[in-house]
Amino acid sequence: MSQPTVVPSAPDILSPEFVADPYPFHRVLRDHHPATYHEATQSWLISRYADVAHAFRDPAFSSRNYDWQLEPIHGRTILQMEGKEHATHRSLLNPFFRGKGLEAFLPVITQNAAQLIGSTVERAAGDLIDGIAGRGRADLVADFTTWFPINVMVDMLGLPKSDHERFHRWYHSIMAHLNNLAGDPAITAQADQTREELRDYMLPIIRERRGGDGEDLLSRLCRAEVDGEQMTDEEIKAFVSLLLVAGGETTDKAIASMVRNLLDNPDQMAEVRADRSLVDAVIAETLRFTGPVHMIMRQTEAEVRIEDTTLPAGATCILMLAAANRDERHFANPDVFDIHRPDLDVAKAFSGAANHVQFILGRHFCVGSLLAREEMTVALNLVLDRLPNLRYQPGFTPQEAGLYTRSVPSLLVEFDIPAA
Template identity: 55%
Template sequence: MTTIPQPPDILSPEFEADPYSAYRVLREHYPLFHDPGTGSYLISRYEDVQRAFREPVFTSDNYDWQLEPVHGGRTLPQMSGREHAVRRALVAPAFRGRELREKFLPVIERNARELIDGFRDAEETDIVARFATRFPINVIVDMLGLDRADHDRFHAWYEAVVAFLANLAQDPAVTATGLRTSEELAAYLFPVIQERRAAPGDDLLSTLCTTEIDGTRMNDRDITAFVSLLLSAGGETTDKALAGIFRNLLAHPDQLAAVRADRSLVPAAFAETLRYSPPVQMIMRQPAEDVALSGGTVPAGSTVTCLIGAANRDERRYDHPENFDIFRKENAAASAFSAAADHVAFGLGRHFCVGALLAKAEVEVGVNQLLDAFPDMSLPDGAAPAEAGVFTRGPTRLSVRLTPTGRLGRGQEGGRKYEQE
């Protein structure tokens, strides 16, 4: 007889060490499971997670208690209907099209170059500490037109907000730090907001202060909440995605060589990393009425934990889902950064991540500049480092052996060069 394994405990050290084997157990035997540790219903199959992101019956009312306390106000993920449409229209133009390309791409390129300059001559460095975790936060601070001397301060706030959101075990110290951070960030931003309202500039914060649609403007609390959301959502995805891309490519040298030779494959490497090792592993929803899913019915008003990391490796959806493959046909890079994506790492439907194209721009610039600066990269001991985290996940350290371009002979530099000066 075949023994059915016990359901995994997603708050256990064993789960954090290897969530993907636990996801297989959930998909196969417990596609709908009421988890006692979190008090929520876990869903793990691609079809069910896709429905939870797309169907209006699955609301984001859970964010009233999950997000609002740490962000200090209502944010886009909480909103629906006209409120959501208008607020999204207020902020979305800054994260796409000409606004992103002409105004903020130079900011992204400059920040990548400055961080790489800090270890350009190194023989070995930690990509996470020296680049990935700093890069997106520095970009956000500069996009907002804030003091560049406060990069470190914003990075500390970012870490506190992300820790609050990832606090599934409800550690009171983590909660207290997150709430204190919300107050500190608001106190920092309120006087700056008043200055930008009186004398707006060409920065993102000025845009948030002055843009109006259908008679609606963002008030001070709306703006501070959006900045807090931008730090956590925008920072965490790019931070862990950059570390994840290099971890995955370094563990697959043939695919790293292919990307190095053909930089048009960088978006495919990002798309496959979002599927294979998504930075955000789970997102919650709250159904407005009873909903039938694989394995049973979810009661109205309950919390549903959508396991992105499980859905993105569902064997019902992908061929050989446990393999990292940048040439995968079922995860097209052309649609991977839109609401038509084949993966669910950015959500789907009306709440698809508004900053997906910003993340794509940051990752493409970061990957290309790192490959340009270091035409030979390898793992010092040949083994990819372990990932960590449950709510969000990625390597906490990624030591890489480097060969800077400066040590190579003329004509040996690899990759695409950016017109940065």
């Protein structure tokens, strides 16, 4: 007599076990609980690729949750907007993150990356003098990835380089708030302080640049119009706050994961060193395999049916991006990093037609996707060019951390010092 199949219970996404290694639990969710209620966050978890992709395009799912999730820290941003208001603001922003508008900022991206990688090499050379025989060492997260995107954003906005550290501190505070699903009051208090500090800093600068003719991103945003409409001072301030996350934390984590993935797959790293046309494939597969954003919220505007489960109107939903991007119903061998993956459309990976969900799909597709691609491209090429024979330091094993966003908090590497 056959034994009845035992269905594992739905995992607790706040448990230490889940936070330590969410990927096996993602499979449990996809296979047995594709839409399940999570009591601690009072949210519905949606984990299969088809359901997540559908939710991004279905008007039954809105971003109304951002009113309480993001507005307290950022103010009102494009992410909270729908309909004509959203279309108008997206039209104002698109020129700066697409085509020639983005090309104008590429030298800033390259300069920041070269400067930081160069500093890493210089520090490694100093370590060599101190007795590390013929090899350089660095923590690529602490020395490079955590600073690079923030420096790019501050420079694009035309703000003083002396404020890099201030913005770095603010963006870590904002991300701690967004990751604070358990509701730690100390983190909330720090985020409240960050919101006030950023507002007091930005509003006088925005008002000053309203009448100027500068070519930095902030000045151009102040002058931009669509159908006679401009963004208000508060909207521009909110967008700058959002940029700290969308242009900082996520790119930081994506670059770290990208390098880690290649270190874990040296044959693929060797291929990319020899053939830089594969860089886009490395980036696209990193976004699928270890995308920096693991989950994102939506709210139902009407009843929604997923398999045999009905989600009520007004429900908060957590779309499990990382689980969807490793759904074996959509990708073959999804737990394998493969830059030659035939079922990932690299040509469309940075557009609204992507077949991964890291950049979201539909009307709220990430406006900064091409900027992220450029930063990741520049960073990877410089790492490959300037850090020869890159490998982990002996005894170091990378460990991911994070819930809402996730990557390796450190990446201890060594590399040969280039000959003078």
